[in-house]
Amino acid sequence: MPDPQHKPVQRAVKGRANSLRLVHLLYVLQTARQPLSKAQLLDLVTDYADAGPASRDRMFERDKVVLRELGVDLVVTGEGADERYLLATGDVVLPEVEFSAPERAMLAMAQRVWGEHSVGEQAREALSKLAAAGVELDEEPGRALQPSLTSDPSLHVLMQANNAHQCVRFTYRAANGAVRERDVEPWVLGQRGGGWYLIGFDRTRQESRKFKLARIIGEPEPYGPANAYQVPDDVDPAAMMDEIRPEQGQEHAVVAVRGEYAPAVRRRSTPTTHPDTPEGYLAHDLTYLREQALVQELAPFGADVLVLEPAHLREAMGDHFRRVVAAHGPEPQEQQS
Structure with missing residues (x-):
């Protein structure tokens, strides 16, 4: 009689295999610059090629449903034997996720490892088959599937100034397009909606202000001695960050x-x-x-x-x-x- 304790392990192994197959399928679709037939995809993705005809068809149909549920815009052209598949866009957009500083550090390490091993043997074999069949390929295969952690170039300078309580000057472009020089005492740095923000005391306007780092032109310039100011006791960094409403729309x-x-x-x-x-x-x-x-x-x-x-x-x-x-x-x- 089968051991019931083995069922969770079997489900985990099966789930991992399904995930790898989806990544492999998505990789092939993302790399090709022209529509691929169902026959080509069944031959290129190893799990399909290793399965029987009926089983591979069922897997392929399920995988198409899962990709669409994940937000992948899969375009189908033609009918029957002439059916072809192509991604409508090279980018797969997933819901935005907020990470803590330790989590971002670990993901940055994973990104470096991914960069060295992102294209597995099965994927390389699939690309070779596509090239041999005359399919035009993306010159940088898999880039859209690689994890990417981006930070604003001003972030490092502002973090140092914030830690040292040192004033900074920078050129800032406001949301209305106006460009002005700013002289700021950095109080708080944080992230909201995927963007970095600085909250501090604007010495020119003599009031606290919020600045989106992506709107800083050039590199901020720290000046003066360290410990040049004190953050007021009534400043609540968490509350100030919660007041930020990231810009919406495209x-x-x-x-x-x-x-x-x-x-x-x-x-x-x-x-x-x-x-x-x-x-x-x-x-x-x-x-x-x-x-x-x-x-x-x-x-x-x-x-x-x-x-x-x-x-x-x-x-x-x-x-x-x-x-x-x-x-x-x-x-x-x-x-x-």
């Missing part, structure tokens, strides 16, 4: 993409026209929630993706590249003989 940006580069950007955007589109580029309209996250998404493409509008996003991209140049220095010039 903003639009127009970017120019060179040729067939940046397929993930092209997949999640809509082709459009723009008078400033350079020759050899196509304009695309895309939506975003956080400016800094979009900067970090677009920056790796360099000159192959150009921001046409809005102006503040162009400025943020320029600030990012200037920080990169400042951090790594200019290219050494060759000595002439």
Whole structure:
């Protein structure tokens, strides 16, 4: 008679296998830049290929339902033998999750490990089959499935100033687009809705203010001695953070993409026209929630993706590249003989 204690273990093993199969299926769909037939998917995903005809069909139908329940926009074209599958966007958007500082540290470690081992042997074999069949692939397979923890470039400087009770100056772009210099005593740093915020005493306005780090232009400049001020006794950091209501809704940006580069950007955007589109580029309209996250998404493409509008996003991209140049220095010039 079977041991009932083995049932939870069996369910856990089966659940893990189902999860791995879903990730494998999603990886193949995300990597391909053109629709794939059901026959191709059944052959490429190992669990399907190892199962019998009836079993693999049932698994595939269940997996399609699960992916849609998870928010994956799976597009089906054609009917019957001509049915094809493609992701409507290269990005899989899940509900936003808040993490504590220790949790973020552990996830950052996991991210580094993932970066080294993100493409398993089965996935590499699937990509080889796709390439051999003439299917065009994303030049950076799996990037959309890799975990990503982003932080604002101003965060480290402000944390140091906050810990040392040192004043800071920075250029700040308000929600209405107005740009002004700020002189602030940092009181509290915290995260809400995926964005970092600074609460402090604005010396220019002589009142406490809240600042979204993504709206800081350039790098904040600490000045003066440490312990230059004291946080008032009646300041409640937790209560002040709870008062912050993250900005809702999406903003639009127009970017120019060179040729067939940046397929993930092209997949999640809509082709459009723009008078400033350079020759050899196509304009695309895309939506975003956080400016800094979009900067970090677009920056790796360099000159192959150009921001046409809005102006503040162009400025943020320029600030990012200037920080990169400042951090790594200019290219050494060759000595002439």
